[in-house]
Amino acid sequence: MSDRRHAGLGIEAALLTHAAEEARRAGVELLRVDCWTGGGGELVAFYERNGFTPTDRFLSGSRPGQVLARRVG
Numbered sequence: 045m046s047d048r049r050h051a052g053l054g055i056e057a058a059l060l061t062h063a064a065e066e067a068r069r070a071g072v073e074l075l076r077v078d079c080w081t082g083g084g085g086e087l088v089a090f091y092e093r094n095g096f097t098p099t100d101r102f103l104s105g106s107r108p109g110q111v112l113a114r115r116v117g
Contacts, residue, residue: 060094064116073117081108088112 067075077096079087088098088110096112103109 056090057094064114067116071117073115074113075116076111076113078102078109078111081110 064075067073075096076099077091079091081088081101091112092098094114096114098110099113100111101108102111
């Protein structure tokens with residue numbers, strides 16, 4: 045997660061790249077994230093643009109969420 049004041053600078057994508065590299069080094073083959081699906085689905089679309097595929101949906105209280113996965117191994 046990064047501060048919204050820095051949106052559009054590629055920080056979030058760089059963090060996902062770093063996480064994938066660390067997962068590979070550790071021998072982990074599947075990277076998973078979860079996010080809020082409200083707000084027009086912008087977070088889900090961001091993760092999809094970064095190679096993640098939606099898997100399970102869930103509710104956290106009354107807030108809808110989505111789990112996404114990306115193979116890294």
